[in-house]
Amino acid sequence: MGERDLRVSDVEREHVGRLLQRAVGLGMLSLGEFTERMDTALAAKTRGELNAVLVDLPGIRLAGQPAPKAPQFVYAPRPQFGYNRPQYGPRLPHPVAPGNVIRAKLSGVKRNGNWHVPQTLLIESFMGSVRLDFTQAIMSTQVVEIRVDDYLSSLELVVPADATVDLNGLDLIGGSAENKVRTGPPMGPLHLVVHGKVRFGSVNAKHPFGTQWKKFLNGA
Template sequence: MLSLDEYSERLDVVLAARTRPELDTVIADLPHVRREPAPAAPEVLSSWMSSVSRKGQWTVPPRLRLVTRMCSTTLDFTSAVLQSPVVHIDVDDYFSSTDLVLPDGATADLNGIATVGGSTTVKVATSPPSRTLHVVVAGRVRFGSVTARHPFGTAFKRMLG
């Protein structure tokens, strides 16, 4: 049991907290508090013989699973609302193309993709990982492609200053 004074002090810290570690200090000595957060289940995007498109201000979960068969997928991160600066994407793909459109300054790691008769193309920086957005893609692509790129015209805009 907490005294009223201790409760008030902890409540003040909670209300002023901006990060998870600041909150953890408030509850660290309390009984039956989960110390390790359970890993969140990935959001699943699944499509067969059609297309998947996420553009504009869509909310990007920290983990995403793409299950695609003979379709076209576009994930545009340029205006997306990120829940985490690192986004992990697990791909399970047959005969499809996946296009990842990343904002300027974002990085991507496609080294975890195993391809069979397919391709991976990285047209963005790969390291050091960006603090704003770093996309890590892993999984299997069979007779398809995965491309990480900036929006069209980004290089031209950089040249103009």
């Protein structure tokens, strides 16, 4: 029996899931490709089947091998909020439609109730606040990518009980990121992949108020 025929564990599947998430953040995979490969990884029984989803991804390494190089950032000044700012990469794997951009300049923006969530959201904020409540939202896909370009602002993500959130792709400069929900590969109805630049701001992912009490009372 060769090494490719060895059985794999849930820990190995989750490790590959994290590598695929990193590939999305680096622009190597679209979200559609990510979902397809994640399904294959979760169904994989042998090491050969599991490794097949990574073979064409440069810089992605399995456990025990050297870590991939950090992504290179692209400096591209552009006018925004009345002055020029650098735009940092990596760039999105596909363009963001104008209707999928949320901007908050010295103001607060909220999305809650039965709002339609696109596959990709771009959030640009300057001294503002953005609150996205996904608990009753209408989803078009399981995996949602949120690209953040933040100055002195706050981003709050409220997700359902079974959702997962990945904040590992955020680049913080004098800022903070707090994840109070489950991370790792997508297992439930919603998985948020959040990446981008946060400058002297904050990102907070959490469940609705009272979720933990409900789980306790239900014996979970």
